[in-house]
Each structure stands twice: as structure tokens, then as C-alpha cells.
Amino acid sequence: MNARPPGLxxxxxxxxxxxxxxxxxxxxxxxxxxxIVAALVIGCVALSWALLGNLGGMVSFGHSAFFGVGAYxxxxxxxxxxxxxxxxxxxxxxxxVLASLAMxxxxxxxxxxxxxxxxxxxHIFRIVxxxxxxxxxxxxxxxxxxxxxxxPPNLSGIGMGGKTGAYLVILTIVLLFALAYRAxxxxxxxxxxxxxxxxxxxxxxxxxxSTLLKGLMLMVSxxxxxxxxxxxxxxxxxxxxxxxxxxVWVTLPIVAAIFGGYRTITGPVIGALVVxxxxxxVFKALIPTGHQLVLGGLLVAMILFSPTGLLPLLPSLxxxxxxxxxxxxx
Amino acid sequence: xxxxxxxxxxxxLLQGGSYALIALGLALVFGTMRVxxxxxxxxxxxxxxxxxxxxxxxxxxxxxxxxxxxxxxSLTSAGVYGIVSxxxxxxxxxxxxxxxxxxxxxxxxxxxxxxxxxxxxxxSWLQEAFVVGPLxxxxxxxxxxxxxxxLMAGLWWWLSRSWYGRALRAVSSNREAAKxxxxxxxxxxxVSFIVAxxxxxxxxVALYSYGVIQPAYGGALTVxxxxxxxxxxxxxxxxxxxGAVLLGVAEALTVTLASSALQELAGxxxxxxxxxxMPNGLLGASRRRG
Numbered sequence: 001m002n003a004r005p006p007g008l009x010x011x012x013x014x015x016x017x018x019x020x021x022x023x024x025x026x027x028x029x030x031x032x033x034x035x036i037v038a039a040l041v042i043g044c045v046a047l048s049w050a051l052l053g054n055l056g057g058m059v060s061f062g063h064s065a066f067f068g069v070g071a072y073x074x075x076x077x078x079x080x081x082x083x084x085x086x087x088x089x090x091x092x093x094x095x096x097v098l099a100s101l102a103m104x105x106x107x108x109x110x111x112x113x114x115x116x117x118x119x120x121x122x123h124i125f126r127i128v129x130x131x132x133x134x135x136x137x138x139x140x141x142x143x144x145x146x147x148x149x150x151x152p153p154n155l156s157g158i159g160m161g162g163k164t165g166a167y168l169v170i171l172t173i174v175l176l177f178a179l180a181y182r183a184x185x186x187x188x189x190x191x192x193x194x195x196x197x198x199x200x201x202x203x204x205x206x207x208x209x210s211t212l213l214k215g216l217m218l219m220v221s222x223x224x225x226x227x228x229x230x231x232x233x234x235x236x237x238x239x240x241x242x243x244x245x246x247x248v249w250v251t252l253p254i255v256a257a258i259f260g261g262y263r264t265i266t267g268p269v270i271g272a273l274v275v276x277x278x279x280x281x282v283f284k285a286l287i288p289t290g291h292q293l294v295l296g297g298l299l300v301a302m303i304l305f306s307p308t309g310l311l312p313l314l315p316s317l318x319x320x321x322x323x324x325x326x327x328x329x330x
Numbered sequence: 331x332x333x334x335x336x337x338x339x340x341x342x343l344l345q346g347g348s349y350a351l352i353a354l355g356l357a358l359v360f361g362t363m364r365v366x367x368x369x370x371x372x373x374x375x376x377x378x379x380x381x382x383x384x385x386x387x388x389x390x391x392x393x394x395x396x397x398x399x400x401x402x403x404s405l406t407s408a409g410v411y412g413i414v415s416x417x418x419x420x421x422x423x424x425x426x427x428x429x430x431x432x433x434x435x436x437x438x439x440x441x442x443x444x445x446x447x448x449x450x451x452x453x454s455w456l457q458e459a460f461v462v463g464p465l466x467x468x469x470x471x472x473x474x475x476x477x478x479x480x481l482m483a484g485l486w487w488w489l490s491r492s493w494y495g496r497a498l499r500a501v502s503s504n505r506e507a508a509k510x511x512x513x514x515x516x517x518x519x520x521v522s523f524i525v526a527x528x529x530x531x532x533x534x535v536a537l538y539s540y541g542v543i544q545p546a547y548g549g550a551l552t553v554x555x556x557x558x559x560x561x562x563x564x565x566x567x568x569x570x571x572x573g574a575v576l577l578g579v580a581e582a583l584t585v586t587l588a589s590s591a592l593q594e595l596a597g598x599x600x601x602x603x604x605x606x607x608m609p610n611g612l613l614g615a616s617r618r619r620g
Contacts, residue, residue, distance in 0.1 A: 059423050111423075116556050117602070124598050289446070291438070303417065
């Protein structure tokens with residue numbers, strides 16, 4: 001059973017808008033571009049969160065752990081070992097996978113126990129980053145992290161500002177991850193994972209190692225969040241524990257994924273763009289401190305009235321975003 | 331050195347009193363509804379800020395805030411129940427996300443109303459030294475520890491003797507059977523939220539009376555309460571008290587022997603250790619492995 005192939009039109013539309021229209025039209029506006037880059041970073045974490053929730057059936061309140069570990073690993077290997085930024089980002093993802101290995105025993109736990117155990121891990125990693133001063137610089141943080149490679153000058157000549165290079169990098173990362181997510185979902189692993197969601201016990205009986213599969217999903221999810229964190233570290237070129245492991249990296253992706261529909265692939269990313277831009281442009285202007293109040297309200301309203309997200313309700317997007325219904329026979 | 335350790339054990343014990351109240355509320359709600367209320371710590375924090383307002387606004391001892399805090403927080407808790415009970419599908423996952431959202435709302439409301447500053451009591455009566463032999467504490471710590479014990483005894487009596495208390499335990503142990511016995515589960519769930527709110531209200535005032543509070547503290551409180559219920563295993567008041575004291579002692583010992591920055595780590599390590607070594611908790615019997 002394979003996922004339906006997407007129509008060509010939405011794919012072309014995403015490529016044209018993502019690589020053409022946005023950088024050409026908005027590239028000169030530093031402020032808007034920085035918002036979009038930040039939204040895509042959150043979209044990347046939201047995608048990773050949704051993958052774990054949708055395929056693995058696990059709610060995580062600890063994704064800030066992967067984000068922070070990825071950021072720190074990448075910053076340290078590029079700064080201290082002199083590796084190139086791209087290698088650092090991959091290693092950042094790998095570091096987050098290593099961190100997720102420490103969480104594997106938690107997979108035997110169910111429901112709220114998993115959700116809170118992973119939250120405990122996030123706290124532990126933050127404290128370690130604060131206290132292990134010889135490596136992480138402690139609460140003072142790390143400065144002068146190598147920046148992303150700059151845009152070739154011939155491109156920056158055509159009205160694209162300094163943020164555009166970073167934008168293209170994170171956009172490519174998000175699209176690659178979305179493709180990987182799609183491939184996993186369409187594979188026989190995806191089939192087993194869908195079956196597990198309906199009945200984990202029945203799936204184990206027919207010979208699927210459910211803990212192994214969940215562990216793999218946790219590792220994939222950790223990798224994605226870790227790369228997002230690594231990108232962010234090189235983009236901002238500064239890190240401190242309270243920022244890298246901030247609860248914001250949990251709250252915003254959850255709101256984005258739930259808003260866009262965490263059972264879809266495009267939903268979390270589009271959700272992140274909508275939610276983050278609204279938050280920064282509208283909510284923040286209305287309520288300067290405590291604007292996350294509105295996000296909390298949004299989350300509550302979504303769970304009560306439309307727990308599968310807003311995007312699947314839009315019929316035009318439904319075709320490309322939805323997956324085979326959960327009642328399909330395996 | 332022995333003195334220091336004894337002192338840490340004593341401080342941990344006293345801290346365990348209010349931790350136990352917070353954890354009991356969380357456990358009651360989890361018992362009846364199988365929902366972990368991730369906004370529980372924020373309910374406690376709300377009470378603490380009410381105590382701050384009573385003290386700074388009216389110039390009274392924060393203890394006078396108890397009636398207001400208990401009423402406001404139990405009403406808020408009933409409101410949380412009103413929202414959570416509307417979930418139709420996938421209650422286990424959705425209730426976590428929903429109460430997480432409520433927690434975000436409450437944290438930010440507290441931030442809006444009371445600002446981000448760290449607050450603590452200025453009452454000299456509460457802060458005066460209270461010395462038992464070689465052990466030292468603030469008077470507030472000792473007083474609230476004793477009242478916590480009394481409240482727990484009262485709760486134990488209520489759960490074992492009163493109609494609603496027994497209904498609550500019945501719904502916790504077997505929901506369907508309880509329904510057949512004529513116990514309305516919805517009303518019992520509401521009662522559990524209200525009682526949890528009352529305990530949280532009291533614990534919040536206690537926390538303010540001998541500690542420092544800030545808007546971001548709610549999440550940590552929820553995690554602590556959850557750690558205690560994991561330590562305790564589900565469904566035993568002495569277990570919760572023991573778990574709470576253990577957590578309090580582990581934190582106090584970490585502060586004494588290592589550094590206050592590692593305080594939170596102590597609880598987390600204890601939590602993971604118990605989760606892996608004794609997944610049914612120290613005294614509990616129910617299964618939670620998948």
C-alpha cells in the first residue's frame with residue numbers, strides 16, 4: 001500500500017514560490033526574511049514533532065532537547081575542531097540521534113509517562129549544557145559560531161539581501177526532510193507504524209518489533225530537530241543554554257503542528273509559517289509580554305474543535321496533504 | 331558535615347509537605363480521569379501569586395490568602411475540567427496537548443498580571459528562625475509542613491469514609507463497575523478536579539510563604555508532582571508523602587553537597603532511576619509499561 005503520488009501542480013507551486021517568488025519579492029526586506037527563516041526553523045521542528053506523533057504515536061514535550069543538542073554539537077565541532085558548517089550541521093543531527101539513544105528505555109513507557117519522561121530529559125540536557133562550562137561555555141554561552149556560507153555575490157546582486165542565503169538553506173532542509181518523511185510513510189515501515197496506531201498489540205502479534213520501530217522514529221525525529229537547531233546556531237552565530245533548550249522550541253512546534261494538522265506532512269510547515277508570522281506580527285503587537293497566551297488559546301481551541309488541524313479541512317489542499325484513511329485495511 | 335546532611339534531610343522533609351499536596355492533586359485527577367493535568371503546576375502558582383497580592387496589596391500575612399486562593403484555584407480547576415471533558419477523540423494524547431495549552435495560557439496570564447519579577451514573602455513572622463535541637467528552619471516551613479500533614483490526614487479520611495471520597499476511589503479502580511453501582515463518573519471527575527484545586531491552592535500559598543516564585547515556575551512544579559506520583563506508584567497517600575519527602579530530600583542534599591544549580595537534576599535522575607528500576611513505583615502495584 002503506497003501513499004498516493006502527489007499531483008505535479010502543488011509540487012511545482014511550492015518550488016516556484018519557495019525558490020523564486022519569495023526570495024525575489026521579499027528578499028530585500030531583512031525583517032520579513034528573518035521572520036520567514038525563523039518560521040521555517042520552527043516548521044522543521046514541527047515536522048519532526050509531527051513525524052513522531054503521527055508515525056510513532058508519541059507526544060513529546062522534550063523536542064527542545066534535540067534542538068539544543070544539535071545546536072551545541074554543531075557549534076562546538078565547527079568552532080573547536082574547525083569542521084565546515086555543512087558537516088557540523090549533519091553532526092549536530094547525529095548528536096541529537098545520540099541523545100535520543102539515551103531516551104530509548106523510555107519507549108517502553110506509554111502515554112503520559114513517555115511524554116513526561118522525555119520532558120525530564122530536556123531538563124537534564126539544559127542543566128548539563130549550563131554546568132559543563134569547559135565545553136559549552138556555561139550560561140555565558142558560545143559566541144562567534146561560524147556563519148552559514150554566504151550567498152555567491154552574483155546572486156546577492158539581484159535584490160536579495162543577506163538573509164536570503166540562510167532562507168534557501170533552511171527551505172532546502174525542510175523540503176528534504178518532508179521528502180524523507182514521505183518516503184518513510186510510504187515504505188513498509190510506514191505500513192507497520194500505521195497498523196501499530198490502530199492496535200499495537202495486534203501488530204506485535206504478527207511479528208512487528210514495535211519498540212524497534214518506535215525507536216527508529218524517535219531517532220529520525222531527533223535528527224530533524226537536531227539539524228534545525230544546528231542551522232539556527234550557525235544562522236544566529238550565538239548560543240546559550242536558556243535559548244537553545246528554551247520551552248519555545250516545544251510550544252511553537254506543537255501549536256504549529258496541531259494547527260496545520262499533525263497527521264499531514266505539509267500541515268506542520270504551513271502551520272509554522274502561519275502561526276509564527278501571526279505571533280510575531282499581530283499577537284506581539286497586541287500583547288508585548290505574554291503573547292504566547294494567544295498560542296495557548298489557539299492550541300486549546302484546535303484540540304476542542306478540530307484536533308486534526310485546519311489544513312485537512314481545506315479541500316484543495318486535502319488532495320496533496322492527506323494520507324490514506326486510517327480505516328484502510330492493512 | 332553530619333550536621334549539614336542532617337539539616338538537608340530536615341529541610342527536604344519540610345519541603346516534602348507541600349510537594350505531597352501538589353502531587354496528590356495530580357494523582358487524584360489521574361486516578362479518576364486517566365488525564366495528566368499539565369496545567370497543575372500553574373494552578374499552584376496562581377495560588378502563590380494570590381498570596382503575593384494579599385500580602386503586598388492588603389499588607390496581611392500571606393496565610394490569610396488561603397481562603398481566597400483555595401476558592402479561586404478550585405474554581406479554575408473546575409474550569410479546566412470543563413474544557414478537558416469536552417475532548418471527544420483520543421483523550422490520552424489530546425488531553426496532554428490540551429492541558430499543555432492551558433498551562434501556556436496560565437503562565438502568560440500570570441506574566442501579564444504579575445510581571446516577570448521573582449517574588450518572595452516579606453513577612454518577618456514567617457521568616458523567623460524556628461529551631462528544633464540542632465535543626466533550623468523558617469517558621470513558615472514548619473507551620474505549613476504541619477498543616478500539610480493535617481490536610482493529608484483529612485484527605486485520607488475523606489477518601490476512605492465519605493460518599494464522594496469512596497466514589498472517587500471506585501471510579502479510579504474500575505470505572506465501568508462504579509457506573510453500575512450508580513456512581514456518576516462525570517460528577518466524580520469534577521469533584522476530583524475541585525479537590526485537586528483546593529490542595530493546589532493551599533500548596534501555592536505554602537510555597538510563597540517560604541520560597542520564591544516566578545511565572546515560569548509552573549512547569550517545573552508539574553514535573554515535580556509527576557515525578558512524585560511516579561515514585562509513589564498510583565493510588566496511595568502514604569506513598570505520595572514518601573515520594574514527596576524523597577524528592578525534597580534529594581533536592582536538599584544536592585544543594586548541600588553539590589550546587590544549587592543541580593537541584594533540578596537530582597529530581598530528574600531520581601525519576602529516571604525509579605522509572606527504569608522499579609517501574610511500578612516504590613509502593614504502587616499498577617502497570618504502566620507498554
